[in-house]
Amino acid sequence: MTEEKRRKKIEIPEICRVEGHSAVHIEIVGDRVENVQLDVFEGMRFFERLIIGHQQDEIPHITSRVCAICSTGHVLAAIRAVEKIAGFAPSPATSLMRELMHLGMIIESNSTHIYALALPDFLGFEDVHQFASQHTEEFKAWTDLRNLGCLIQTILGGRPFHPVNLHVGGFSRFPSIEDFQKIETDLRSKYALAIRTCEVLMKFSPPVRRTSEPVFFALVPENDHYGYFGDQIRSNHGFQARVEEYKTYLKEETVPYSHAKRSSVEGKPIMVGSMARLTMFSDRLSSNAKSIFDSSALAKGDHNTIWNNLAQGIEIVEAFDRCLAIIETLIQTKAEWDPFDKRQHSRAIVPPVQGAACGTVECPRGTLYHYYELDEKGFVVAADMITPSAQNTYRIERDIHEVVSQTINEEYDEEREKTLTRNLETLVRAYDPCNTCATHMVSVKYTS
């Protein structure tokens, strides 16, 4: 290493993941990491503005388009907000089916992230041909799990994403008992695969290590089991609040270098997503998911970012168990929700009420907030959405800062540069960033 001051730039160019493109800029001056910027330069669609003037029934179908892979989450967050404003409580069967739908998304999204996006780092393949031809077992595991997630969402929602069957007030058509049995059969036949996914993930040791402990935020599940819906937010530092108060604890700000807003709590970064949920609510896991968790580094308090991949795997196992339990209940309570003429009863009319509320769900990547103000006819007057990826951005920057700082006194040769670059990518990708994007190409450029 020379005496002269270095500048280091980390670019993430072609990141077409969900909401576009991002780059990382790291500035090193002397032996200090001066600045880390996660620059999200995806095109903007202004959902908070374009939704204004639409009627409450239209909201879920439009906000679904924020993101395909977590469209179910956007649909459900919107529905929860509208129903909260209207003071409408869905029937128990409707709630269960919504949860089942959400778990379908968790299975699909987590397995796609684990196998297709995160695993290449650990198995060392570079393109989809290598994935399909040289890692056939993993490729099949991915297709099997993903197809299961798609099946659940297609049966409940009409298609694998951007569901057409979920509405304010309920479902336009309930699936049949045979449909639920089909899901059940598929779940049982792939159960071992879910467990094996975790076993695989446990074996990969983290290539880098952040040095500070993150502050985790997640919704308190509204029922007594592990879950993704709730109206209370909690941190692992003892903070708890109603989500309607989000503006008082979650500070969203624009940064000049990025199109993504950056969130912080009391000026500090937070982390949301699978690891946050498991850190606070592992005692609610199903017994199989719990025993995997207990045998993992996570249970020992190791919060290395890379373990978020494993956390997603554990949530797949949990989702299998919960799906089976839901289906069992639905079949047992068939008489309550499956009247002779389904069409008449599956969707309630929700008369509009003037007001405002926040609908929140835990998406695969963390807490998603949808806030709406409606007028007396149910038209949107104002809207606000905070996505999990926006909440994680600051923490990603902090992680990069800490990892690069540890290497600062090392000699940088080409090989080391490459390794550092690759490891930073792996780190960013473990967050499964949605609008900030998981990337497969980072290049570090050194200019002196």
Place this chain on the structure above:
Amino acid sequence: MTAGSPLPSIAVHGLTGCAGELLVILENLENLIPYVRVSSFPFAQSKNEDDRPVDIAFVEGSVSQPHDLERLKKIRAQARWLVGVGNCAVWGCVQRDGCRKESAVAMFEKTYGDKSQDDVMPSTPLSDHVRVDVKLSGCPINSTQLLAVTASLLRDHLPYITSKPVCLECKLRENACVLIENNLPCLGPITAGGCGALCPTFGAACYGCWGPSEQPQMEAMSTILQEKGYEMNEVMSRLFAFGAPDELFERVKRTIPQVSVDTI
């Protein structure tokens, strides 16, 4: 194609959209891989050859910033066939309607505060900027149509994609009409089919996600919705939510008495 010659290549790119088409293509990998080489797919792989010619380029998303436009032009220059996939690429989807209501710059300022950046553009479909060989709409696209389009291009045929209304598919499925029998605001009559009349099959109203059908009878649709008691503001916002072009918007707007126009 002769034995031993390399497989034809495809590239998959996303501009400004929800990644729905990227996801559909990802989910069809096992069907595509035996027949094509995926030379670029940044969403799914780390090794991408973006500077080499490609047989088919699939492009998702609208053009919503100068960066999108730059990329689109590069993609076009390298591609033998350019296929616009999804409503965003073909029509501009929900972000286009957003830009009609309010300028992109104004929306930027309201969403991101006064820290304005000068790199916003109104959202537009690909064909406003480059030649698009095949327009495959959907939100998301239908997998079967994707494979059919690919198969056809691999044989050097430009596929024929109809955009007859959803109603046609609805009739073929012998659904009860939700517009007539359930009094729902179904946009099937003016929306391009391709989904197999998904919403009406589930007993719900079509909300137009495929974009407009051929020769959409917008005025008639608007009249029907008004007869059902929808006010004109709501009719307009429903009719044009999913990317219908400005000409149609202006056409329907002309049918509205002047007084209410300003409020739309």
